[in-house]
Amino acid sequence: MNAAPVESLPAPPENGLSFVAEIGNLLHAAEGNPINTCIQCGTCSATCPVASGGFMDHSPRRIIALIRAGFKDQVLRANTFWYCASCFQCTVRCPRGIDIAELMYGLKRYTVWKAQHQEGLIGPVFSETFVKMILRSGRSYEPVLATTYLFTYGLPEIIQEAQTATALMLKGRLPLLPARIKRLDNFKRMIRRIIPLGDSE
Amino acid sequence: MKTYAYFPGCSLEKMAHSYHLSALETTRALGVELRELEDWNCCGATAYFHVDELLAYTLSARNIAMAEKEHLNLVAPCSGCFKNLFFTRSHLKHDPDLAEHINVALAEDNLQFTGSATVQHLIEVFVQDVGLAEIKARVTNPLQGLRVAPYYGCQILRPRKDHEDVEQPRFFEDLVAACGAVPVSYPLRLTCCGGALIITNRVAALSLVRNLLESAVRERATVIVTACPLCQVNLECYQKQVNREFGTDLNVPVMYFTQLVGLALGIPPKRLGIGSELVAVMPAIADAQKTEPAPVGT
Ligand code: SF4
Ligand code: SF4
Numbered sequence: 001m002n003a004a005p006v007e008s009l010p011a012p013p014e015n016g017l018s019f020v021a022e023i024g025n026l027l028h029a030a031e032g033n034p035i036n037t038c039i040q041c042g043t044c045s046a047t048c049p050v051a052s053g054g055f056m057d058h059s060p061r062r063i064i065a066l067i068r069a070g071f072k073d074q075v076l077r078a079n080t081f082w083y084c085a086s087c088f089q090c091t092v093r094c095p096r097g098i099d100i101a102e103l104m105y106g107l108k109r110y111t112v113w114k115a116q117h118q119e120g121l122i123g124p125v126f127s128e129t130f131v132k133m134i135l136r137s138g139r140s141y142e143p144v145l146a147t148t149y150l151f152t153y154g155l156p157e158i159i160q161e162a163q164t165a166t167a168l169m170l171k172g173r174l175p176l177l178p179a180r181i182k183r184l185d186n187f188k189r190m191i192r193r194i195i196p197l198g199d200s201e
Numbered sequence: 202m203k204t205y206a207y208f209p210g211c212s213l214e215k216m217a218h219s220y221h222l223s224a225l226e227t228t229r230a231l232g233v234e235l236r237e238l239e240d241w242n243c244c245g246a247t248a249y250f251h252v253d254e255l256l257a258y259t260l261s262a263r264n265i266a267m268a269e270k271e272h273l274n275l276v277a278p279c280s281g282c283f284k285n286l287f288f289t290r291s292h293l294k295h296d297p298d299l300a301e302h303i304n305v306a307l308a309e310d311n312l313q314f315t316g317s318a319t320v321q322h323l324i325e326v327f328v329q330d331v332g333l334a335e336i337k338a339r340v341t342n343p344l345q346g347l348r349v350a351p352y353y354g355c356q357i358l359r360p361r362k363d364h365e366d367v368e369q370p371r372f373f374e375d376l377v378a379a380c381g382a383v384p385v386s387y388p389l390r391l392t393c394c395g396g397a398l399i400i401t402n403r404v405a406a407l408s409l410v411r412n413l414l415e416s417a418v419r420e421r422a423t424v425i426v427t428a429c430p431l432c433q434v435n436l437e438c439y440q441k442q443v444n445r446e447f448g449t450d451l452n453v454p455v456m457y458f459t460q461l462v463g464l465a466l467g468i469p470p471k472r473l474g475i476g477s478e479l480v481a482v483m484p485a486i487a488d489a490q491k492t493e494p495a496p497v498g499t
Binding site (some may be wrong): 049050051055079082083085086087088090091092099101103109114181182183186187189190191194 | 239240241242254255256259260263277303305306307309310311356359360367368391392393395396397398401402403405406409412
């Protein structure tokens with residue numbers, strides 16, 4: 001874990017760092033072994049429910065191979081890490097002790113900072129909405145998340161989601177008003193110590 | 202009475218309110234007090250780690266520090282919250298510089314992280330702290346003949362590598378058996394339900410849900426029991442969508458382990474929040490107990 005402020009995190013490639021070194025830096029404080037210890041055995045891909053279901057354009061093993069071979073563009077354009085469900089199956093099974101799930105988080109952060117993610121993915125928008133919401137109220141609130149859908153999904157999905165939401169609402173399982181924590185001012189000051197927010201509203 | 206600081210997490214406020222109710226009812230019946238953390242904040246959920254690790258640690262650390270202030274250990278019923286809180290504590294304990302940095306921020310709310318409070322998942326309080334023998338001794342309504350698929354999901358167990366249970370856990374099956382029910386052997390009990398993907402990749406998530414439901418049906422389970430609100434909502438509330446997407450006809454009730462334990466302890470279903478499901482639990486349970494009187498083994 002890197003305790004440095006956000007703006008000093010990973011160096012842009014212009015300063016001469018190779019892509020594989022950048023990714024190495026991204027994970028240098030993680031507990032797992034570096035990705036150059038990967039033996040390409042494929043255990044991670046075989047154990048990954050999302051890759052096995054055919055939903056990732058590159059499997060976790062392949063992402064590691066692409067990083068090591070320096071295929072930066074392919075890696076950053078991949079959907080692999082956005083479709084990672086954070087189930088940690090790969091991490092606990094990797095024979096080389098590589099924390100692949102953490103690599104997936106690292107790649108998400110890297111692409112969000114560099115704003116280089118694949119067009120049309122919902123993950124980045126969702127992360128952003130979620131963060132803004134928590135910074136405003138200290139709590140998360142499902143109906144706000146639903147608006148992420150409105151902008152990113154097609155009509156049939158929205159209708160299906162609305163039907164699920166209505167069913168839950170009838171059972172008293174959706175809140176009508178978002179919750180807020182009580183010491184919100186302290187909370188916001190606390191956040192400002194960690195990230196310079198400008199104005200957190 | 203043993204007391205814990207209780208971190209319900211955002212989904213227990215409404216979406217998983219029945220988990221909240223049944224957690225409070227059953228722990229009380231077992232002589233445990235869950236004292237809700239005053240003014241807890243969102244743990245950051247998974248989405249936070251995408252954007253800013255440091256901020257995510259700060260959010261979790263605030264909750265842990267509030268438990269420390271009360272001199273209580275912290276308990277979370279949601280596997281996602283549990284994982285965030287658990288790892289924040291262990292990272293901060295192993296990295297004093299990080300802890301110092303975060304403590305500067307926590308000072309804005311007159312809080313400090315020292316690492317004195319432990320972090321547990323609610324199910325650990327049941328199986329480790331209260332103990333299965335104690336639970337069994339208090340069962341007044343053994344759920345005989347009820348075939349239960351115990352669904353562990355991901356983050357109770359993973360990625361804790363030092364935890365012996367990562368590959369072959371038994372505690373959920375044992376808990377089900379302590380309630381007098383029959384734990385079926387559930388091959389996908391450790392496989393992800395895709396809860397984190399339901400918004401970001403709906404079809405992938407629905408297909409993982411489908412696999413889990415079909416596996417439970419194959420094992421002739423009457424209900425799936427979970428220990429996480431995200432898993433419960435994903436498995437239960439998206440069944441209609443699964444059926445529409447894949448042309449299946451799945452209708453499997455999914456309940457919380459606290460509801461199962463509560464029923465076995467003789468607590469009325471209503472007080473366990475049973476009745477707010479989209480796939481009704483009680484008729485299925487009544488049917489199962491009628492048709493399968495006290496079978497032996499699975
Ligand atoms: S399981 Fe580990 S060693 Fe095997 S391919 Fe995946 S990352 Fe490499
Ligand atoms: S953590 Fe992500 S990459 Fe690893 S097995 Fe799970 S879904 Fe696949």
